[in-house]
Every structure is written in structure tokens, then in C-alpha cells.
Amino acid sequence: MNRQTTAQRWYFRERPAEKVNGDTFEWREEPVGDLADGQFLLRTLYLSLDATNRVWLSDWDIYMEPVQIGEPMRGFVFGEVIASRHPDYPVGCHASGLHTWSSLIVSDGTGFAPFPALDGIDLAEAFATMSVAGPTAHVGLHHIGGLRSGETVVVSGAAGAVGVLVGQIAKIAGARVIGIAGSDEKCALLRREMGFDATINYRTENVADRLGELCPKGIDLCFENVGGDILDASLTHMKDFGRLVVCGLISTYNAAGKVPGPFMFRNLIMRRLTVRGFVILDHMDLFPAVLADLATWLRDGRLKMPVHMVHGLENAPEALNLLYTSGNTGKLLVKLD
Amino acid sequence: MNRQTTAQRWYFRERPAEKVNGDTFEWREEPVGDLADGQFLLRTLYLSLDATNRVWLSDWDIYMEPVQIGEPMRGFVFGEVIASRHPDYPVGCHASGLHTWSSLIVSDGTGFAPFPALDGIDLAEAFATMSVAGPTAHVGLHHIGGLRSGETVVVSGAAGAVGVLVGQIAKIAGARVIGIAGSDEKCALLRREMGFDATINYRTENVADRLGELCPKGIDLCFENVGGDILDASLTHMKDFGRLVVCGLISTYNAAGKVPGPFMFRNLIMRRLTVRGFVILDHMDLFPAVLADLATWLRDGRLKMPVHMVHGLENAPEALNLLYTSGNTGKLLVKLD
CATH class of the missing domain: 3.40.50.720 (NAD(P)-binding Rossmann-like Domain)
Known part of the structure; x- marks a missing residue:
């Protein structure tokens, strides 16, 4: 498997009655095609696990489109651009956004934003706090x-x-x-x-x-x-x-x-x-002011974020259940290998 | 019994587990003493029955003092001043306020306000709407x-x-x-x-x-x-x-x-x-503006209040239960004989 051309992904397979379980998601490895003009290729470094992820799997009438069975699982991700035909996302830039549980992501930028470097702040802690x-x-x-x-x-x-x-x-x-x-x-x-x-x-x-x-x-x-x-x-x-x-x-x-x-x-x-x-x-309109506050407080040490790190995208489904059992302390992230 | 010197009253006797029942209140007839300076004597014409009356009988922590066992039952009342040593409540004036389930009320005006005449509007409908x-x-x-x-x-x-x-x-x-x-x-x-x-x-x-x-x-x-x-x-x-x-x-x-x-x-x-x-x-601070609107709308016919009239103070406890069984249409009032 070539890490630059084969994406590992979790697809939503079966709606869980209660907890997420072994039948909820399906693991797939899929080739990544060539980039079109205006696209970039992101190598995912961290996947954010959030309580609302479970809501997206329900059959409730929720606040956005739920994840449909057969689609890749949705999540907030952070990564590094490793190939690009998009002027705002040059190779080497970090980006975060709402996308999928996937090791490689091809995007035109929809749902993403470049992630600014915060001097002296660990990338995982910065992503955990700011995203x-x-x-x-x-x-x-x-x-x-x-x-x-x-x-x-x-x-x-x-x-x-x-x-x-x-x-x-x-x-x-x-x-x-x-x-x-x-x-x-x-x-x-x-x-x-x-x-x-x-x-x-x-x-x-x-x-x-x-x-x-x-x-x-x-x-x-x-x-x-x-x-x-x-x-x-x-x-x-x-x-x-x-x-x-x-x-x-x-x-x-x-x-x-x-x-x-x-x-x-x-x-x-x-x-x-x-x-x-x-x-x-x-409330995306409030983000510029809010992110400026958060960055200031992170830098001056008034804001700290403990990170609970799980290793390996393959462990994401099981890790999600930690949120519902008090199993995590601070931000639950999956670090992709 | 002299109607001007003997008050008929309902006292709170026993906290009901569910509906108000025959043990909840106790009927008493009590002499009314002489008026002190600054007091008036009100002959109650209508007693308002409101859903929140039941809340006052609970042992919940509510939004005001509950009615204590042994006290007269509390209620919104409307009446006519029949004797007075209070300059703002002359004999013949109508008044409404938060007081007790009682045929005669001696008050210094606390919790009361004079009730203005609304030309052409039935007194019961006006009280039912404005109070x-x-x-x-x-x-x-x-x-x-x-x-x-x-x-x-x-x-x-x-x-x-x-x-x-x-x-x-x-x-x-x-x-x-x-x-x-x-x-x-x-x-x-x-x-x-x-x-x-x-x-x-x-x-x-x-x-x-x-x-x-x-x-x-x-x-x-x-x-x-x-x-x-x-x-x-x-x-x-x-x-x-x-x-x-x-x-x-x-x-x-x-x-x-x-x-x-x-x-x-x-x-x-x-x-x-x-x-x-x-x-x-x-929200008593809003009452002047609100009452002016209500009076205007009552007078010009845009606001109507059906009144469900129950006769006799002795029937007030049983009538209260109408509120919890969809038994009334519009304002539930007790008309005192």
C-alpha cells in the first residue's frame, strides 16, 4: 500500500441501536485519483471525536444532514497538505475542517480552512482547542x-x-x-x-x-x-x-x-x-473574534487542553464510545499513523 | 348571618396528593371586626380560579410563598367596597387584587388596585380579562x-x-x-x-x-x-x-x-x-401599557373573553378541578351570591 495513493476510510454500514459496535462501520482501502485543478490532497494527522458524531448516526431529525448509510463517516479532521493544485492550500500547509474519517482526503477546500501556526503550542492541542x-x-x-x-x-x-x-x-x-x-x-x-x-x-x-x-x-x-x-x-x-x-x-x-x-x-x-x-x-460569523481570543489565551497559558490520544484510524469506532462512558479526559483525538 | 359582618371563607386544611378533594379545604364563617383607619371592607363579587392555584397548594419550591396549611386559601378576587376608611377605596368603588377565598375582605390596599369602569363591558368579562x-x-x-x-x-x-x-x-x-x-x-x-x-x-x-x-x-x-x-x-x-x-x-x-x-x-x-x-x-412594571392595550381591544370588540361562571363560594373547591379536566371554556369565575 502506498500511503500517498491509497486512502483508509471508515464507511457507515449499519445504524447502531445503542452504542457504536463492530457492525456500525466498514473499513475500506481505496485508491486516490489524480488531483483536478483547484484541489489539494490532505494527509490526515488527527481525527477529532465528538459527542455529536453519534447524533449524526441516528435516525432523528437533527440539526444537519445525518450521515447516510453507505457514506464515509463524517468528522472534524486536521492534516497536512501533501499535494496541491489549490492556491490557498500549498504543500506543507496545515488545514482543518469537517470531512470524513479518512487517512487521505481530496478536497476543493469546501468545509476546510488553513490552520495557522501557533508558536509554542503543540499542534494537537491547538487543533483540539481551536477547531x-x-x-x-x-x-x-x-x-x-x-x-x-x-x-x-x-x-x-x-x-x-x-x-x-x-x-x-x-x-x-x-x-x-x-x-x-x-x-x-x-x-x-x-x-x-x-x-x-x-x-x-x-x-x-x-x-x-x-x-x-x-x-x-x-x-x-x-x-x-x-x-x-x-x-x-x-x-x-x-x-x-x-x-x-x-x-x-x-x-x-x-x-x-x-x-x-x-x-x-x-x-x-x-x-x-x-x-x-x-x-x-x-455561529461561524463569530469565529474570527472567538479564535483570536482562544489563540491569545493558549499562548499566554491561561487556556490548557488535555488531549486524550488514541492511536490509529482503525481504532476510531471503539474510541468513540469513550465519550459516552466518561472514558476520556479532555479532547479525544485519533492520531493517524 | 349578617352579610356585612360575617365572612365566609375557605381555609387550606390538607395537602392534596393529586386532585383537590373534600379534605383539602375547610369552610368557616367568621365575624368581621371594625375597620381601622386606612382600611376598607370589600364585598367579593367574583373569585378567579386559575391553574396556578393548585401549584400554591403543593410542597414544591415555587415562585412565591405557597399557601400554608391553616391559612385562608389565596386567590385573585374582584369586589365592591362597602365600607371604607381608606381614601383611595371609597364606598362603591370596585377593586381587584390577590387576596383570599373570602366573601368579605378587610384590607389596607396591599395587593389590591382600584378597578376602572370599562364602558359597555360586563364587569365579569372585564375582570376576567384584565386581572x-x-x-x-x-x-x-x-x-x-x-x-x-x-x-x-x-x-x-x-x-x-x-x-x-x-x-x-x-x-x-x-x-x-x-x-x-x-x-x-x-x-x-x-x-x-x-x-x-x-x-x-x-x-x-x-x-x-x-x-x-x-x-x-x-x-x-x-x-x-x-x-x-x-x-x-x-x-x-x-x-x-x-x-x-x-x-x-x-x-x-x-x-x-x-x-x-x-x-x-x-x-x-x-x-x-x-x-x-x-x-x-x-412584570408589574409592564401593566400600565398592557392594560391600556387590553382595554382598547375589549372596547373595540377585537378581544372577547368567554366566562365560565360557577355560582356560590361554597362550590369553589370542586370548580377548581374543572381546570385540570378541560371542564371550562374561557375564564373560570366563581360568582358570590
Whole structure:
């Protein structure tokens, strides 16, 4: 196999009823043809695994076209241009974008952007922060959530890629931050290295009781990545006129059948809450300003992104399930060999 | 019994597990003492029954002090001042306010306001519209919901006091209105006399399917009074970036134990929705402008309020349950004999 002419790819074969499994995807090796004018050839270095990948495999009516059975699996990728007939993507340039789980990608640039070098920042950490998670955390907190200095923020999935950034960006904005995560190790990391004011281990502590203790005056802003019981615990302790930003409901994405919404839904009235769902792809107009902030904070050390690295594209399907079992800390990336 | 010196009152005796029942309240007849300086004596003419009355009897953490066991039951009342040592409430003046289920009320004016005469408008209809339901509908649609001309509005509990006004006020604002109600008679009334563009009888039709037919481009604004399956049906058919105003969840107020939230909660993300709960008592600052609009529309015939009249304060507890069984059409009032 010639690494410059044969692409390894995962195709979507069978809709999973619950978790992604051995039948969900099909591995193929396919020749890459010659480039047409205006195209470039990208060698994928990192594949981003994101909770919403599972949503794209559902038969739900979702926020974009789902991946169709028989198509290559979709994902956010980062790579190096190794051949080019495109003026904006010269050989040697790095690029990131929304494409497919593929070792080699031929593109005319649709869905891609050149990826700027960030001096002193590891490429994987830069990609992990700048591509999706960073804009999601920044836009969710500020544009959707209207965060103000001095507020109390609770973030679930706090040790996930978005969660760790939500906490750090909220701290930069002058908020008090409480993170909910799935192990004592994650909680310690969030407090000691990411600046979180307090953490709750949802596997060993009663989240609702602990939120009551930690937020005696209530929660101003809940940044929700998880849903289920954890969202209910936050709903129980929202301050009057508080806001909830619903970024993800990862606890529900593998569920077969109907999933009940939060049992404390009535608190939307009782606490007069505003709840807003959002998808970062709707906010590309904010990216220039947001990416400038993120780059500044990465460079000056105020923003850190732990990377959970899985090696080998062949391991991507199994690795995806880590997201739904608290198996990763920070950004889950696949490094292609 | 002297009607001017003996008050008939309902006291809260026992918290109901589900519906209000014969043990919930206790009837008492009590002497009314002399007026102190700055007080007036109100003879209650109408008692307003509202879905939120049931919420005040729960042990939930709600938006205001619940009614405590042993206290008189709380309610919105309308009456005539029959004795007065208060300069703003002369004998013969009408007043409305938040007080108790009582035939005679001694007050220093706290929670009350004089009720202006609306030429040509029946007093019961004016009270039914202006006291709570009208401000709730107006503020919910415009201030909370940001209604714009040309939008498609769906309102549940459409034949209830708030619902009939939501539909009519949305029509005045240039919206298309679909109402969900519990009988063919109610639906016919909403279409023929209240100007609704379409209706759905939730007892005989599949609400989700019908909303899909009636709103092929989706719902811009859902004004929710009911919750449960009906809210789920609307969530399923929201337009991208649509808004839901959560005014009531009447289907859940009598439930014992935990009530699941909407199963289509994920559509907050998929459709990027904004959901806002509100309570009209937070928006008293908007009342002057809102009441002026309502009075104008009542006078010029653009706003009508059907009144479902129950006779006799002694029948108030049983009448309250009509609200939870689709038993009333329009505003449910108790007329005191």
C-alpha cells in the first residue's frame, strides 16, 4: 500500500441501536485519483471525536444532514497538505475542517480552512482547542449564555473537551465555576490545573445535594453537556431568572427509544428560567473574534487542553464510545499513523 | 348571618396528593371586626380560579410563598367596597387584587388596585380579562416571546382563559394562530368567534401529526399552558431557532411523584430553540401599557373573553378541578351570591 495513493476510510454500514459496535462501520482501502485543478490532497494527522458524531448516526431529525448509510463517516479532521493544485492550500500547509474519517482526503477546500501556526503550542492541542471545542465553549458562555463577571457557573461533562474550556473561559471572565465529572482524578485535575473552584464526582456524590451546598444562592448559568439526572440536579438549584445553555445531552445519545426530559422541567416556570439550545455551526460569523481570543489565551497559558490520544484510524469506532462512558479526559483525538 | 359582618371563607386544611378533594379545604364563617383607619371592607363579587392555584397548594419550591396549611386559601378576587376608611377605596368603588377565598375582605390596599369602569363591558368579562389572564397573554407573547407579524403561533390550553386571549392577541399582532383544545365545541368556538386560523382537538386527533400538517414550515412560537404529550408534539414541529414560552404545565400539577419532562427535549439542540418560563407577577412594571392595550381591544370588540361562571363560594373547591379536566371554556369565575 502506498500511503500517498491509497486512502483508509471508515464507511457507515449499519445504524447502531445503542452504542457504536463492530457492525456500525466498514473499513475500506481505496485508491486516490489524480488531483483536478483547484484541489489539494490532505494527509490526515488527527481525527477529532465528538459527542455529536453519534447524533449524526441516528435516525432523528437533527440539526444537519445525518450521515447516510453507505457514506464515509463524517468528522472534524486536521492534516497536512501533501499535494496541491489549490492556491490557498500549498504543500506543507496545515488545514482543518469537517470531512470524513479518512487517512487521505481530496478536497476543493469546501468545509476546510488553513490552520495557522501557533508558536509554542503543540499542534494537537491547538487543533483540539481551536477547531470545535473552543468556539463551542466561548460562544455558548458569552453569546448564548450572556455570562457576567461574578456569576456562578455549573458545567457538566466538565472533563470533556468542551467542559474543560467552559470552566477556564468562565474563570477568565470572572465567574465562579463548579464542574461535574466522572472520577476523582478528573475532578482533581480540574481543580488543580484548570482553575475550577469546586468539582462534583457524579459517580460517588449526590449531585443535587452537593450543588445545594456549593451554590446556596443558586446557579446563575448552567452549561449543559450531559442531560438526564445531572441536568435535573442543576435545574433544582437554578437561581431565579437563571439561564441554561444546552450544548449537549450526551447521556441520551446512545439510548434506544424515548428518553424522558428533565423531571424538574417545571422549574422553568418556578425559577423563570431561560433555556437555549445551540449548535456551533450556526455561529461561524463569530469565529474570527472567538479564535483570536482562544489563540491569545493558549499562548499566554491561561487556556490548557488535555488531549486524550488514541492511536490509529482503525481504532476510531471503539474510541468513540469513550465519550459516552466518561472514558476520556479532555479532547479525544485519533492520531493517524 | 349578617352579610356585612360575617365572612365566609375557605381555609387550606390538607395537602392534596393529586386532585383537590373534600379534605383539602375547610369552610368557616367568621365575624368581621371594625375597620381601622386606612382600611376598607370589600364585598367579593367574583373569585378567579386559575391553574396556578393548585401549584400554591403543593410542597414544591415555587415562585412565591405557597399557601400554608391553616391559612385562608389565596386567590385573585374582584369586589365592591362597602365600607371604607381608606381614601383611595371609597364606598362603591370596585377593586381587584390577590387576596383570599373570602366573601368579605378587610384590607389596607396591599395587593389590591382600584378597578376602572370599562364602558359597555360586563364587569365579569372585564375582570376576567384584565386581572391576570390578559396581562399573562400579552406579556408572554410580546415581552417574553418576541412575537413578530407573520409568524405561526401554536397555543395549548387554547380554550382556557389565557389561551383564548393568546390566540386573539397574536391575531391582532398579525400572526397565524393554531389552538389546541379538548373538545369539538371548544375548537369551533375558537375558530368561529375568536379568530383562530385552525384548531386541534387533542382528545380525538393526533396532535403531532396534525401540527405537522398545519405547520409544514414549523412553529415559530409555542405558547405552552399544558405540558406533557402536547408540549412534546409542539417540540417535534418547532422551526429552527423557534421560541417556546412556558406559561403553564397544567397537565402535571395534579400528578403525584415525579413527572418526566418532554421526551423531545433534545430538539432544544436539534432545532436550536429558546425556551423561557415566566410568571406574570414579575412584570408589574409592564401593566400600565398592557392594560391600556387590553382595554382598547375589549372596547373595540377585537378581544372577547368567554366566562365560565360557577355560582356560590361554597362550590369553589370542586370548580377548581374543572381546570385540570378541560371542564371550562374561557375564564373560570366563581360568582358570590
